[in-house]
Amino acid sequence: MDVISTVLDIISVVLLVIGLIFLCLGMLGLLRLPDVYNRLHATTKVATLGALGVLLSIIIQEGYTPMGVKAFTVAIFILLTAPISGHMIGKAAYRHGVKLCEGTCLDEYGPSLGPQSVPKKKK
Amino acid sequence: MITLEQANFLALVVMVVALVPSTYRVLYGPTLPDRIAASDAVGNVLAMIFALYAFQGSSIYLMDVAMLLSIISFVGTVIVAKYLDTGEVL
Numbered sequence: 001m002d003v004i005s006t007v008l009d010i011i012s013v014v015l016l017v018i019g020l021i022f023l024c025l026g027m028l029g030l031l032r033l034p035d036v037y038n039r040l041h042a043t044t045k046v047a048t049l050g051a052l053g054v055l056l057s058i059i060i061q062e063g064y065t066p067m068g069v070k071a072f073t074v075a076i077f078i079l080l081t082a083p084i085s086g087h088m089i090g091k092a093a094y095r096h097g098v099k100l101c102e103g104t105c106l107d108e109y110g111p112s113l114g115p116q117s118v119p120k121k122k123k
Numbered sequence: 124m125i126t127l128e129q130a131n132f133l134a135l136v137v138m139v140v141a142l143v144p145s146t147y148r149v150l151y152g153p154t155l156p157d158r159i160a161a162s163d164a165v166g167n168v169l170a171m172i173f174a175l176y177a178f179q180g181s182s183i184y185l186m187d188v189a190m191l192l193s194i195i196s197f198v199g200t201v202i203v204a205k206y207l208d209t210g211e212v213l
Contacts, residue, residue, distance in 0.1 A: 009127055016134055023141050023168070030164060031144040036156045039148075043164040054134070054171050058178045061127075067178065070186040074174060074193060078167065081197040085163055088204040093156035096207045 003045060012057040019053025035101035036093045040086050047082035051075070131179045138172050159203050167195025 022045055029042025054074035062068030100107060125133075145168065148161035170193040177185030206212050 013127070013130055016130065019171075020134055020137050023138065023171075026164070027141045027144045030148055030161060036154060036160070037159065041171070043145075043160050046164055047167040051167055051171050055174055058174060061178065067181075067183050067186055070183070070190065071174060071178070074170065074186070074190050077197075078170070078193050081193070084141050085197055085200040085204070086160075087200055088208075089156055089160050089163070092159075092204040092207040093154070096126065096156065098154050098156055 010119045015053045015057040015060065018111050019050045019057070020051040022053065026050060034103070037090060038101070040090050040093075044082055044086035047086070048079060051078045051082075087088055128179065129177060134171065135175055135179070138168060138175070142168055155207065156204075157169075159200060161209075163196055163200045166192055170196070 024044045026046030030039050030046075033039050033042060052075055055071050055078070058071045059068050059075070062071065094109060095113075131139060142165065145161045145164045149158050149165065152158040154212060170189045173185055173189040177183070177189065202212055
């Protein structure tokens with residue numbers, strides 16, 4: 001029984017450290033990357049993998065208790081909604097007119113968009 | 124050898140320090156989508172902080188705060204992105 005508790009503690013701390021590593025790398029990327037789209041890569045990883053690691057460590061520690069179930073709900077919600085918000089920010093940034101950075105070698109979204117498909121802003 | 128409570132406290136310290144670059148990006152971001160992405164990251168990191176603090180203090184109701192912060196962050200981000208995209212909210 002004691003061995004199982006120790007193993008669960010070790011797994012929990014390892015998941016917490018994985019989440020914190022993703023958090024620190026994402027914040028470094030948010031600070032240093034040259035472009036909106038590159039920064040969106042970093043922040044979406046913070047939202048999905050960082051939060052999922054931290055909340056999974058809480059779930060493993062708590063088990064089937066009310067706090068564990070709430071942490072599971074938060075983890076599922078963040079896992080579902082963070083890619084949606086990242087995608088919407090990227091699309092809005094492109095159609096708002098934010099330029100790509102200097103080192104960009106391929107842009108497939110712009111020619112596929114076409115000049116006519118951009119909706120005109122209502123006045 | 125550190126205990127689990129000390130590990131959680133160190134994790135909370137790291138998360139609060141990680142709020143600094145995103146706050147810098149919110150304040151001095153070159154374009155508007157930068158600020159939106161950074162404020163989304165701030166909301167998610169705050170939700171993580173509240174979840175871990177609720178676990179450390181063993182208070183069930185602070186976990187509701189984490190849930191609410193993630194929901195409000197997602198809805199606000201989607202609304203502002205939609206406004207930037209089409210020029211209208213709904």
